Amino acid sequence: MRYYRSAWGASGPQLLAVDGDTAYDLTAAKPSLDGFTDLARASDLTGTPVDDIARRLRDEAPIVDRELIDDGAPAAEPTEAAAADGNALVPVEAAEVWAAGVTYAISEQAREEESDMPQLYLDVYDAERPELFFKSTARRTVGPGEPIGIRGDSDWNVPEPELAVVLHRGEIVGYTIGNDVSSRDIEGENPLYLPQAKVYDRSCAIGPCVASTERIEDPHDLDLSMTIRRGGETVYDESTSTSELVRTCEELVSHLQTHNTLPETTVLLTGTSLVPDDEFTLQEGDVVSISIEGIGTLENPVCTV
Structure with missing residues (x-):
């Protein structure tokens, strides 16, 4: 899977998991997961791969309209304004x-x-x-x-x-x-x-x-x-x-x-x-x-x- 942090939600940054063509809001399903580090921490504590944790949450996670996520797809003619329009944040906050x-x-x-x-x-x-x-x-x-x-x-x-x-x-x-x-x-x-x-x-x-x-x-x-x-x-x-x-x-x-x-x-x-x-x-x-x-x-x- 691919994991994004997005500012599309009104309550703050959301951790989104994209599996195939579908995006899931993992933060809505598990509010303690609001970044990739949280997911990696859960993986480390349980010995469970991050993708397996995300799969367990999919049934409870709302599906997000992919158009609300700037997933890095290049624009036909990118401009500075167009590049800044997306909702994607730094995907992982590394110290x-x-x-x-x-x-x-x-x-x-x-x-x-x-x-x-x-x-x-x-x-x-x-x-x-x-x-x-x-x-x-x-x-x-x-x-x-x-x-x-x-x-x-x-x-x-x-x-x-x-x-x-x-x-x-x-x-x-x-x-x-x-x-x-x-x-x-x-x-x-x-x-x-x-x-x-x-x-x-x-x-x-x-x-x-x-x-x-x-x-x-x-x-x-x-x-x-x-x-x-x-x-x-x-x-x-x-x-x-x-x-x-x-x-x-x-x-x-x-x-x-x-x-x-x-x-x-x-x-x-x-x-x-x-x-x-x-x-x-x-x-x-x-x-x-x-x-x-x-x-x-x-x-x-x-x-x-």
């Missing part, structure tokens, strides 16, 4: 969002090209230890339809589309889509500037939902695409596959937890597989759409922060 770097060949090549110290990235790509860095907090993370930010002190800002792993108490409980927005010129000037290139207001988007591990049987073989529109025109449209990952999700999660106690709910971005040309930089008003097979489409307009 910490981490990210992996240099996990695809194209990412390693791009970071070599941007850096004055290219050998650093080649060494990491081939090393046993992956690059892992802190990316965002819940306050800095935005959801579907919310503007992602580009730094006003940077001239080279890019989106980075990534498969994201959702962890509960260190265990993989689902997958979502992440956008690791980055300032390439800041990082390229000096690798020690990486935190400033990566961590700032609205620098991370996740959504539109959390797809369960039952739904995503093999996260290492999913089609992934990204489209960027500017003024109604497509300025970027490319696709790839998570099969290009040189490390497994399990390997990255294992390294992340080594001597590092994680919060109850954590999201790990697994690295970027699509990199726009060096001449490209995001502009205010652009709309970025990232799609991953089995999960959906995460769409965000761009603003300057």
